[in-house]
Amino acid sequence: MDNTSSIKIILVDDHKLFIDGLCGLLCTQPDFEVIGKASNGKEALHLINKTFPDVLIIDLNMPILDGQAASEKMISLFPSIKILVLSMYNNNSLNTSLKTLGIKGYLPKDTDTELLFCVVRDIAQGKSYFKQTESFLTFQNKFNADDDFLKKHNLTIRELEILKLICKNFSSQQIANTLFISLFTVDTHRKNMIQKLNVDKKTGLLNFALKHNLA
Amino acid sequence: MDNTSSIKIILVDDHKLFIDGLCGLLCTQPDFEVIGKASNGKEALHLINKTFPDVLIIDLNMPILDGQAASEKMISLFPSIKILVLSMYNNNSLNTSLKTLGIKGYLPKDTDTELLFCVVRDIAQGKSYFKQTESFLTFQNKFNADDDFLKKHNLTIRELEILKLICKNFSSQQIANTLFISLFTVDTHRKNMIQKLNVDKKTGLLNFALKHNLA
DNA sequence: TAAAAAATACCGAGTACTCGGTATATGAGA
């Protein structure tokens, strides 16, 4: 690509409002051109067969072939493809697996638009960029640091501790043993969380926690 | 509001890329004016104290006072406020609780931009609109497409179907009812998956499935 | 066509969880 032509971009995300908005943002840059959009991984595969981009921007969480599986397929079919992942998830183990796949960049969705522009240009030029999350060194630090999560969902420290162990597949008895409390106490905490988070059963808690990136 | 003035809108979402993009989309309409943005519920509360909108558009999933708690506070302080919820979640029980709160509208984030514009206008005029979810066809397509997952983990079509329902927090009895099979059959399939995937208990299955992005 | 795999169904004993509460003690906040 010479300096006079624009960077051709394909956008892949199942949230139409998001990619329409993102398209509008990217088109404010004179050197960017959005050449296609897809709302799922399968559609994206078809699209790049027809119009190959300089950079493909994709969300991971999608129906009909998720972002990661789609990216794998695209990279195996077109090893030169440059993929930037935008995700609402935000952890360092994600970065490791994305690099392993051959993905060229990663940004969380709360990124500044100027940073996005810079990263798209860098990736188009062959560089890579993986936004580092602030240090979540251990599982425990993750929770300790996630004060927002507690506040956001009105949970207490103890409840979060118990939720963490539920995510690690501990039974209530195992949790009680680990925390040196009564099985009854664990059950009460679980019941309280179920009520606060408006979910159903222990599996609902697990579902919620994993979808909010607690494990 | 008379016909000659524009609809004043405030946007509340923690994904900066999303609200910047959404702002751009809304500003393409001559009768819309985005008068403020907030990245969390607390900021939104401060903002409406200063500049009251005709419509406030908010995501539910946010830090520092989530969308639902923030909406409750705003409605209690300003009962005339017209709130439209945009959410990545997509279920009908959400609609019921939003209406109970006094929220005027709900759309999922995969909504078409034209529908969004129409809904904003309707809400500004005092109407309400709550998008009803379609059936679970996309969920099913997702799994049908995920042939890789089956092969990778040595699961059968039926097992994956049951795993999918486990991820949606169905009990074994509910799964049996849904698939018109015996509870015993569900239990056997679950047991087989637990063995194949080398996990422990139903919660282990759920953990595995969610970490492999099956829901 | 036969073998293998998948889907289905069953069982009993035991463990785990759920649901609806109630209750007391401690620490934090107003």
Add this chain to the structure above:
DNA sequence: TCTCATATACCGAGTACTCGGTATTTTTTA
């Protein structure tokens, strides 16, 4: 200092799940 929130503990009845298997039928594969 008082109120409120949090943490702890308890209960019984009922439902759900787990763990070992076994077994038959149907579908797929070689």
